[in-house]
Amino acid sequence: MTTNENETNATAAPEQPAGQPASLATQRPLRVGVVGAGPAGIYFSDILLRELAAKGEALGLGTQARIDIVEKLPVPYGLVRYGVAPDHPFVRMIVGALDKAASNPHMHLLTGVSVGEDVSVEHILQHEDVLVFATGATLDRELTIPGAQSLGVHGAADFVRWYNGFPAKQPTPDYQDPSTDWDLSAHDVAVIGGGNVALDVTRMLLRDPEALVSTDASEHVIDNFRASQLRRLHLLVRRGPAQAKFGVKELRELQKLANVRIVLDPADFELDEITTARAYQDHDKAQMLGELIHMRDVFVEATSAASAASDSVASAANAADTSSASSAGASATSAPERELILHFFSNPEEVLNDNGTVTGLKIRRMKVDADGTAQPTEHTETLPVQAIYSAIGYRPTQVEGAPYDDEHFVITNAAGRVLSDEGTPVEREYVTGWAKRGPVGLIGSTKSDAKQTVAALLEDLSQRADKGRAAVSDELLSDYLISQGLQPGNLDGWHAVEQAESAAGQSVGRAMQRIYDWQILSDLSHCEPLAGDDADAAADSE
Structure with a gap:
């Protein structure tokens, strides 16, 4: 039974048995x-x-x-x-x-x-x-396409828990202890999702690790990001720019990333009048679409400038010393360390693998009607990636x-x-x-x-x-x-944790550092886990 099927119950309070008089209650x-x-x-x-x-x-x-x-x-x-x-x-x-x-x-x-x-x-x-x-x-919605169980496919929630130092009393199979290394050896990565969690994952993968030193991320997590081999990240959004659910602040933070080139397809922004009008009826969506259009314009302008610079260098090469021109060209057209490619109208269809390890992602081009309904087209593309992060939504515990x-x-x-x-x-x-x-x-x-x-x-x-x-x-x-x-x-125990994390940060020259060990957090919070006979006795009593 779903919530929508029971809206008629929303205002009808259940019949209640008689109890003690209100004056006593x-x-x-x-x-x-x-x-x-x-x-x-x-x-x-x-x-x-x-x-x-x-x-x-x-x-x-x-x-x-x-x-x-x-x-x-x-x-x-x-x-x-x-x-x-x-x-x-x-x-x-x-x-x-x-x-x-x-x-x-x-x-x-x-x-x-x-x-x-x-x-x-x-x-x-x-x-x-x-x-x-x-x-x-707090849990990931499952990615249900062929090959989704391949090694190198991650749920966004699992990754977020890892870099945030989420503690686990009894780890589950999909839990990775924050004290262990997350595999960041992939040169090419795909992130699936059109919301802020996808942007958070994208930003954390692309960000200069030194920018995390001022945060409460653990030293181990920061060192892990320093070892990242990432060069190109594909962000896949099933529908178009007008239907995405990105926050404006998150989009602006993405644009501030150092040494990251953002690539968009201007054709993705050729929206019909009905779609555009519907987007601008909602204040937040209108702001988001405006920011995405700004990102497109910046990309188009930068691409034009780079092309002009390349043409200028080529002309100079014909009239001057070849070695000097080559050096100037390398400087004028040098690429950032990392690249972010936004793929709108792109639906993941199959994870490709070799002996169970991710080697690529097949995506299908979608067509979105004015009412937001997405329909598949005949056009497909295969992205060569070695890791995939699924940020298609959370589900409650x-x-x-x-x-x-x-x-x-x-x-x-x-x-x-x-x-x-x-x-x-x-x-x-x-x-x-x-x-x-x-x-x-x-x-x-x-x-x-x-x-x-x-x-x-x-x-x-x-x-x-x-x-x-x-x-x-x-x-x-x-x-x-x-x-x-x-x-x-209790609340005092929580404040003791805050003080301990502050001390841990100061010990390495930082304002704060996250504690992720369950036992240490439990001891600080005055909640020691049951063990052995005590746990069995408590279970038997219930």
């Missing part, structure tokens, strides 16, 4: 569990507390809540910490805003606890009145006990209310952020999602006789977790 704050301490979870918590303070009394819910934010990693802030390229300091400044929100005494950060593994959804709901999934989307919509890559919901397989609202369960709408949009969209989910939650609880005080246990979730042998980290 509101004597204690609401207890809210949130799964995920990324932007979605923090912003939801902040907005809920504000809305309760403003409207709780009128709704009969009281004005306060205790919010327990459960995070599986030893540290908070999810995508902002581990999904944003290290050369994006202005985005990482969001950490300061998240820190300010999370310092609210009504929010309680519980890091190093995995829902579905360390504690079940059912057990959380015994201690919380409601549960909100804000798990984000599935949480055991939460229904999942495989078609739209979300937890099944209507307006933030989690839906059962039958399409009815699941009592006391909600969802926000990318897990709610899919992995699209930025911080502004995350806040809008949170507001919608908060509105649904408050509406539902206000209609209950118990005003939402549904937890059957008086024990706080944090106390329950400790009783099960877990030692959750």
Whole structure:
């Protein structure tokens, strides 16, 4: 059952059983569990507390809540910490805003606890009145073309996790430890995708590694990039410039890369009037298309200038000393170290390989109708590449006990209310952020999602006789977790990690250096992983 099929449920609150009188219920704050301490979870918590303070009394819910934010990693802030390229300091400044929100005494950060593994959804709901999934989307959507399993094909999310130092308690087969070397021996690389993740991957592969010294990237990652053999990168976008989903800032950062020549096909920009008009109806898309057109114009001008310079050198060679002219020509037409070629209307069709190792990528030219529908043409091309990065989208991590919509890559919901397989609202369960709408949009969209989910939650609880005080246990979730042998980290633990990363950076003459070892992060965050008999005992108790 998909979200669209259940829009009629968006405003219909589920029928609720009678509970204790409201006058008794509101004597204690609401207890809210949130799964995920990324932007979605923090912003939801902040907005809920504000809305309760403003409207709780009128709704009969009281004005306060205790919010327990459960995070599986030893540290908070999810995508902002581990999904944003290290050369994006202005985005990482969001950490300061998240820190300010999370310092609210009504929010309680519980890091190093995995829902579905360390504690079940059912057990959380015994201690919380409601549960909100804000798990984000951190896994790659699978590339499903022939040869996609060849050695040298990478998911963008895997690469992003590696260079951002993503820690793993129990590594999965597609996880590469940040302390190991990423294979950057390919001279020719293809990146598949028309969004900002594709641009981040492209920029990181092409950037001068010395520019990363001022970031919090680890020394090992920077050294790995220094050894890169990359010379040419092909960026493949399935549709045209008017349908791409690039950010203007990301495009401008791409143009600032040192010693990188950007190549575009001017023919790709011959757009019909309807396509152009539709693009300019959307402010962000209009800005993006304008920036791409500017990049085309720069390329055309540079190409013309290079051609003129070459002609001038050739003329000089006929009238002067040949050796001197040859030297001048080499200087006038010398190519940058690396080349970025943008291929619009290009759909990957097959990964070519030799004994299982990537040797090329077959792409098919697409034709895009005015409504954005892409249709294949007869024209194909084979790019000789030795590595491929697929940035075709993320999907959420599935949480055991939460229904999942495989078609739209979300937890099944209507307006933030989690839906059962039958399409009815699941009592006391909600969802926000990318897990709610899919992995699209930025911080502004995350806040809008949170507001919608908060509105649904408050509406539902206000209609209950118990005003939402549904937890059957008086024990706080944090106390329950400790009783099960877990030692959750907290906000102070996160600040200890920040201090340790600052010290690690200063030890090598840098402002900060990322710590990626799970055990060290756990120790700093006061959340030591269970091991041996203790882990078995905790599992048996559940």
